[in-house]
Amino acid sequence: MRKIGVKEIEDIAAGAAVYGTGGGGDPYVGKLMAIDAIKTHGEVTMLDVDEVPDDAIVVPTNMMGAPTILIEKIPNGKEAINAFSLLKDYLGKEIFATIPFEAGGLNSMIPFAVAATLGMPIVDGDGMGRAFPEIQMVTFSLGGVKSTPLVVCDEKGNATMFNTVSNKWSETLARAVTVASGGSTMMASYTMTGSQVKKTSIRGIVTKTEEVGRAIRIAKNKNTNPVDAVLKVSGGFELFKGKVCDILRKTDGGFVRGESKMTGIDEYKGKSIKIEFQNENLIVQTNEGEILATAPDLIVVLDIETGHAITTETLRYGNRGIVICIPCDEKWRTKDGIKTVGPRYFGYDVDYVPIEQRIKSRMGEF
Amino acid sequence: MRKIGVKEIEDIAAGAAVYGTGGGGDPYVGKLMAIDAIKTHGEVTMLDVDEVPDDAIVVPTNMMGAPTILIEKIPNGKEAINAFSLLKDYLGKEIFATIPFEAGGLNSMIPFAVAATLGMPIVDGDGMGRAFPEIQMVTFSLGGVKSTPLVVCDEKGNATMFNTVSNKWSETLARAVTVASGGSTMMASYTMTGSQVKKTSIRGIVTKTEEVGRAIRIAKNKNTNPVDAVLKVSGGFELFKGKVCDILRKTDGGFVRGESKMTGIDEYKGKSIKIEFQNENLIVQTNEGEILATAPDLIVVLDIETGHAITTETLRYGNRGIVICIPCDEKWRTKDGIKTVGPRYFGYDVDYVPIEQRIKSRMGEF
Structure with missing residues (x-):
């Protein structure tokens, strides 16, 4: 209390x-x-x-x-x-x-x-x-x-x-x-x-979100990297760093639906990704069709400078962001959980693979 | 009781x-x-x-x-x-x-x-x-x-x-x-x-509708004109007699909306009319744009042979019908009543004129 x-x-x-x-x-x-x-x-x-x-x-x-x-x-x-x-x-x-x-x-x-x-x-x-x-x-x-x-x-x-x-x-x-x-x-x-x-x-x-918010605030005060702070406290993974080059968004049936495309910068130069959303980000994949993450894991675009999250309704051309993925709660990784909020529910013909496994198998590529 | x-x-x-x-x-x-x-x-x-x-x-x-x-x-x-x-x-x-x-x-x-x-x-x-x-x-x-x-x-x-x-x-x-x-x-x-x-x-x-229904039944049994019986019991007026030659209907937003066109037969030969509806018939006018009747008065298409009403959802090409108009209740002819269900509420830029007045002024034409 x-x-x-x-x-x-x-x-x-x-x-x-x-x-x-x-x-x-x-x-x-x-x-x-x-x-x-x-x-x-x-x-x-x-x-x-x-x-x-x-x-x-x-x-x-x-x-x-x-x-x-x-x-x-x-x-x-x-x-x-x-x-x-x-x-x-x-x-x-x-x-x-x-x-x-x-x-x-x-x-x-x-x-x-x-x-x-x-x-x-x-x-x-x-x-x-x-x-x-x-x-x-x-x-x-x-x-x-x-x-x-x-x-x-x-x-x-x-x-x-x-x-x-x-x-x-x-x-x-x-x-x-x-x-x-x-x-x-x-x-x-x-x-x-x-x-x-x-x-x-x-x-x-609630305490977890407070810790993440506090980490962003402290990083700003200490002039350290806020994205690193978010990744550390949330247990998330960096997926991509880039600039928003295209955004499609419409409010329809009580939802905002659409997709945003980003082209890579720094170590991601030459690569590009697409994030699809229905209010929330649901799936992120490369231009070549490789899936980097899906719901129910948390796909978030953070502002490179401030570490603050950019929401789907404020995202716009030219935003520079880091796409991260935070593992979802274990309750969503049950059979019922995946049926309720997994990629197939949202109409994507792919199986849910926990982000930790995706990261592991991609690490194995190198 | x-x-x-x-x-x-x-x-x-x-x-x-x-x-x-x-x-x-x-x-x-x-x-x-x-x-x-x-x-x-x-x-x-x-x-x-x-x-x-x-x-x-x-x-x-x-x-x-x-x-x-x-x-x-x-x-x-x-x-x-x-x-x-x-x-x-x-x-x-x-x-x-x-x-x-x-x-x-x-x-x-x-x-x-x-x-x-x-x-x-x-x-x-x-x-x-x-x-x-x-x-x-x-x-x-x-x-x-x-x-x-x-x-x-x-x-x-x-x-x-x-x-x-x-x-x-x-x-x-x-x-x-x-x-x-x-x-x-x-x-x-x-x-x-x-x-x-x-x-x-x-x-x-309820008793009034029962009387109208009974009149149709008795006319059928006695082989007399059922439409005349409906007009007599309801206090309605005949507006047109014709054949349905065109019908446009779509179910949209919880309503069925559309219009039906009829070409005249017998004494109405050479004339044609259009009835517009939103679930109910709202306005009937001649091809020349003369308005014959509007809501809140009751515009009804009766089957020529049986005297039974034809609903907007069953109306179809070739139906032979008599269009009648029954005066609405006086409660609808107040300022508030006309505001609630008059032709302007339904988007028609015309004033409501009680059917009795319309009939009277058309009689004066001759």
Whole structure:
């Protein structure tokens, strides 16, 4: 148990951008919401997963929609609170704590704003260990937690509650309402007991993102290489270094989809790669078709100078970046996990190979 | 107060097809559902609006979606019951009766299936006096009744409850869920007290459709002209007689939209008209651009031989029909009514002129 204040939020937001793997929404807007709530209501208590009583009720909160939308359609700050309190009324039970739905991107911050405003603790865990584009893609699902009752609220004051036959149907229907609401909503769902949190969440991920964010900050202050710092703390691997030479992006069906191409610099000169994304980066391959990494491992583009992550919606021609890959949580490497978020789910006809194995076999090439 | 059995249902369904003004869904599927429920659970008690106690709770039921969908995606029969009982649980109050949302088309029948199954009375009234494509287009809205809490259920078992900031937002969000659910859902909404029913509903419309249906049946038995019988009972006017020579129709955004063209026969030989529709027929004009009728008046194509209404989704090349227009209820002829369902709402740059006036001024031409 520890207190999270403004300084911690800054580090968590920087690390969350990395764990957003290109998507998850720019944490900047969420960071402002969280800081504002903490300044108004006080610091947030963060609990380790093991500190949550087994029978306590925990409810994740998050934004649903395409990250591109959020740049122009700013939340009014009440949507997430509305969703939370409507769910509470429906359950007819006190909610003990909230927990990030996804630790990557904007959604790392929303739960802090909610926790500060409602004066409740937050749990140091999440359902992704990164960001993913669809709401059934959480380790809570793998652990048998139902997504419904699920509430989405928009900034106009509309509230919708779903009870569905599967977590995939929750995605389909809630996405439709989100698109009809203008492209983004706030959500409360996957109501869990403390025991379920212990069984299904990815533990300590908020602290992990904070460590990554802190490493970037310290590297800047000490004028050392921030990318090296990120790789060290996250356990990631460098895949490529280059300049963005082409970018294709469209917001479609509640997602931002597209691809970016990069040409190599320094030791990667003469080579080029392509990254494809649906909100998040999904697959990176060379011009020759060699696959360097795929989801569920985390593919991230870091700014060469600052070490900060560049999101898919801000990536633009001329950006100089280092592409890294961080191993995903072991929960995603099970049969069910790969079925839910592996490359085949996203339409790529390739098997998932853990990044450590890919690196090892490429090392063997030399 | 009277009992509605299988024979009455047959007549009501035939009349409801006329009052569907081309849309509202083919009553055939709904008729089978209603007859099946009556055979299983017994006849339904129909109350006059004045027989409803002022403080009793009345909830309309209806299908939402494009009529074309229903031909292939048959309801499983439980969606409407699910929607009704979820709403009841949410309200925490007993529901005294149901009432048709729209007396036209399929939606004339659904409430009978629900009433029979749940053993509750039905009220002889509705919110349209016909069929309209969007759910805010009810006289309940004009009378200040809120559409929410609004529940839609699909045949897969998904249930969604909306609380919106306006009845138009209910239309937008519930339509999005309906499309995502495959194009049709069953709905319970516009919870009212008996006093509100008295103030806002269109009274006696079920009996009116029954009278029209009975007139068609009797004309057939007596071998007299069924179209004349419909005109007499409904107070409608003949606009045109012709053959369908062109039809354009697409299912799009939860609606079936399009237009049909007809060339005249008999006394209309040499003339031609065009009818445009969004689920329901909205406007009919001659080839020269003279407007013969617009919504909210009821534009209906009747089969020349049988007098039965031809719906927009079954209309096809070669159909021989008589186009008639029935005056709409006076509630739609108010400023608010015309704003909600007049030709300008549907995108036509013309003023609404009541059909009686149009007929009168055309009579003056001679």
